[in-house]
Amino acid sequence: xxxxxxxxxxxxxxxxxxxxxxxxxxxxxxxxxxxxxxxxxxxxxxxxxxxxxxxxxxxxxxxxxxxxxxxxxxxxxxxxxxxxxxxxxxxxxxxxxxxxxxxxxxxxxxxxxxxxxxxxxxxxxxxxxxxxxxxxxxxxxxxxxxxxxxxxxxxxxxxxxxxxxxxxxxxxxxxxxxxxxxxxxxxxxxxxxxxxxxxxxxxxxxxxxxxxxxxxxxxxxxxxxxxxxxxxxxxxxxxxxxxxxxxxxxxxxxxxxxxxxxxxxxxxxxxxxxxxxxxxxxxxxxxxxxxxxxxxxxxxxxxxxxxxxxxxxxxxxxxxxxxxxxxxxxxxxxxxxxxxxxxxxxxxxxxxxxxxxxxxxxxxxxxxxxxxxxxxxxxxxxxxxxxxxxxxxxxxxxxxxxxxxxxxxxxxxxxxxxxxxxxxxxxxxxxxx
Amino acid sequence: xxxxxxxxxxxxxxxxxxxxxxxxxxxxxxxxxxxxxxxxxxxxxxxxxxxxxxxxxxxxxxxxxxxxxxxxxxxxxxxxxxxxxxxxxxxxxxxxxxxxxxxxxxxxxxxxxxxxxxxxxxxxxxxxxxxxxxxxxxxxxxxxxxxxxxxxxxxxxxxxxxxxxxxxxxxxxxxxxxxxxxxxxxxxxxxxxxxxxxxxxxxxxxxxxxxxxxxxxxxxxxxxxxxxxxxxxxxxxxxxxxxxxxxxxxxxxxxxxxxxxxxxxxxxxxxxxxxxxxxxxxxxxxxxxxxxxxxxxxxxxxxxxxxxxxxxxxxxxxxxxxxxxxxxxxxxxxxxxxxxxxxxxxxxxxxxxxxxxxxx
Numbered sequence: 001x002x003x004x005x006x007x008x009x010x011x012x013x014x015x016x017x018x019x020x021x022x023x024x025x026x027x028x029x030x031x032x033x034x035x036x037x038x039x040x041x042x043x044x045x046x047x048x049x050x051x052x053x054x055x056x057x058x059x060x061x062x063x064x065x066x067x068x069x070x071x072x073x074x075x076x077x078x079x080x081x082x083x084x085x086x087x088x089x090x091x092x093x094x095x096x097x098x099x100x101x102x103x104x105x106x107x108x109x110x111x112x113x114x115x116x117x118x119x120x121x122x123x124x125x126x127x128x129x130x131x132x133x134x135x136x137x138x139x140x141x142x143x144x145x146x147x148x149x150x151x152x153x154x155x156x157x158x159x160x161x162x163x164x165x166x167x168x169x170x171x172x173x174x175x176x177x178x179x180x181x182x183x184x185x186x187x188x189x190x191x192x193x194x195x196x197x198x199x200x201x202x203x204x205x206x207x208x209x210x211x212x213x214x215x216x217x218x219x220x221x222x223x224x225x226x227x228x229x230x231x232x233x234x235x236x237x238x239x240x241x242x243x244x245x246x247x248x249x250x251x252x253x254x255x256x257x258x259x260x261x262x263x264x265x266x267x268x269x270x271x272x273x274x275x276x277x278x279x280x281x282x283x284x285x286x287x288x289x290x291x292x293x294x295x296x297x298x299x300x301x302x303x304x305x306x307x308x309x310x311x312x313x314x315x316x317x318x319x320x321x322x323x324x325x326x327x328x329x330x331x332x333x334x335x336x337x338x339x340x341x342x343x344x345x346x347x348x349x350x351x352x353x354x355x356x357x358x359x360x361x362x363x364x365x366x367x368x369x370x371x372x373x374x375x376x377x378x379x380x381x382x383x384x385x386x387x388x389x390x391x392x393x394x395x396x397x398x399x400x401x402x403x404x405x406x407x408x409x410x411x412x413x414x415x416x417x418x419x420x421x422x423x424x425x426x427x428x429x430x431x432x433x
Numbered sequence: 434x435x436x437x438x439x440x441x442x443x444x445x446x447x448x449x450x451x452x453x454x455x456x457x458x459x460x461x462x463x464x465x466x467x468x469x470x471x472x473x474x475x476x477x478x479x480x481x482x483x484x485x486x487x488x489x490x491x492x493x494x495x496x497x498x499x500x501x502x503x504x505x506x507x508x509x510x511x512x513x514x515x516x517x518x519x520x521x522x523x524x525x526x527x528x529x530x531x532x533x534x535x536x537x538x539x540x541x542x543x544x545x546x547x548x549x550x551x552x553x554x555x556x557x558x559x560x561x562x563x564x565x566x567x568x569x570x571x572x573x574x575x576x577x578x579x580x581x582x583x584x585x586x587x588x589x590x591x592x593x594x595x596x597x598x599x600x601x602x603x604x605x606x607x608x609x610x611x612x613x614x615x616x617x618x619x620x621x622x623x624x625x626x627x628x629x630x631x632x633x634x635x636x637x638x639x640x641x642x643x644x645x646x647x648x649x650x651x652x653x654x655x656x657x658x659x660x661x662x663x664x665x666x667x668x669x670x671x672x673x674x675x676x677x678x679x680x681x682x683x684x685x686x687x688x689x690x691x692x693x694x695x696x697x698x699x700x701x702x703x704x705x706x707x708x709x710x711x712x713x714x715x716x717x718x719x720x721x722x723x724x725x726x727x728x729x730x731x732x733x734x735x736x737x738x739x740x741x742x743x744x745x746x747x748x749x750x751x752x753x754x755x756x757x758x759x760x761x762x763x764x765x766x767x768x769x770x771x772x773x774x775x776x777x778x779x780x781x782x783x784x785x786x787x788x789x790x791x792x793x
Contacts, residue, residue: 121525132781136773139525208788275661381790397780398500
């Protein structure tokens, strides 16, 4: 950078030459601070170029889609984009104004236009999210008003179907007339808006999401604990056995890790189902009767067992990498100073494994919170997690806004836990390997 | 750098040109024995006749990828085999190509297509190929001399012990509970439209909730029954026929309270090969092809003129007539799919159904 063609460099040299008592300069007479900044800027630019592909990759495949999904959770223009006149009326008149003839006229005109453009289904679907059972109201009205509606519009629309007079429907249309809404977040915590726009609890038989969020976090916690209980001794063995034996053990840990997720899940189905291997053996041993076969899969037990198995390596590997670095002489020293083996373990060995334990627990927990295929296959009805509801809204009901709201809440929950963890343990103490 | 750019552009262009010449059509269907029947009856003769390659893609329910592709505005399939309620819904949303009934080939005797298809089989944007039923099936070895006969028996676990298989959706479970509870088949939707009716259905389902193994894909219930995981299950009638006749499994069908539905072919707007797709759709829903399909699976053809041509199963022994869901005595207590009802209520019912499932 600092070449003779650079006018700034030239003038700097001149200036320093005239005033010998100025700031520190380099050999060619530039101010030292500027030269330093220049060279470090250059290094930074080079570094940026190196990570640029990765940055772009993350931006395109991670930040951008997630941002889009989050936007969907508050934005749904299915109604506002296809019912422009009525949306304009809602904008101009606030909630206290009863729908007048102008509003009814706008409704009829919009319905007719939407029916012609074949977007009436989109409009109906949007309102159906808030007021179930209204989709056909829109589609059938669309078919009937295709040839136009004569004024007075209110009477004409009510003649088509009395449901058009429902205040709840008008309230829902008002909510939907703005493309941005928080209603999907309300629905995601089992709340809804009544006809006055105030927030109320959803009917009892439809409350499901809060319960599933709690269950998801509880099951993830249980799975984290079981992976710890099972993984800790294995990691310890791996770290302390002679290399040949520990390598063999490591392969046993890694082999299932490399096997397809679906294969492992299906294997558990074969093992645990009522006519499966485990039940067969128990019956053969005479532990249980043939008609008392245990229900070990297609319920919560199935979800916990299969997910513990699948997530186990994520606990073992960080623990192992930390245990390898623990100097055995500390425990020996403790023992020689009179500690029992339990005290030596509790006060000397275990605290040193904490960074690995923290990393493993965080990995397992966060993975478990978002798991979906395993609970879908082996969870039955009681082992379903919130991710299964997200998948349902993504693929079946196609209410992507709802799926996005649920996903955002899940993401928020994980971030809060991460923050709590950072406060309690400190992220700097993590050791991933 | 520039050279590489030019070269790669040229190569891409070549690849596109090659693709355009090799005409093909992507058909998304339900997999399993049903897919096989379509490959045999439609795809192979179609490829022979037109030289267009048919790619078969399997899905648990083809409407699911279709909706997702439409929503994401990235359509990769050309022809989708979907259910009535989905066909109507997607048509209303402007996602499907409209199909003119006059463009479809007439019956061999010259009857125009719109008179030849059974009522409901021709929609604005979709053409039915089969009529099919969801039926109850049981393992005959489990119940001896006194086998179950009715939908009510399905819910009687005292008299007919063992686990039950049911699909994990409200559409094909609630109606069955109501039938078993004594609601007449033609009053099902009337009852389900009221909160009390829905509650009644869930109450009935409650009686067997702990005994139910839930299935999602069409091939699962057959597997559950064959594994002995359940003694009785609801199942698509063609799938269980395949297990009974082709694989000689000791299963029996209870036709009481069967749920009748169409499967329809639809073409999404913006599909990669629209002309080939339309050609395929016309060919597959012609009289002869529909009749041929019945040779491979026991689903009823959607054209009246095909009925006369339905003969024996591919084994050459089994008469297909008695296995058809459309046989007169199988229809006495049948419940027909109500697309309007489900287009309206599916989201709400699914939510309620999931809440019911999650409550233990």
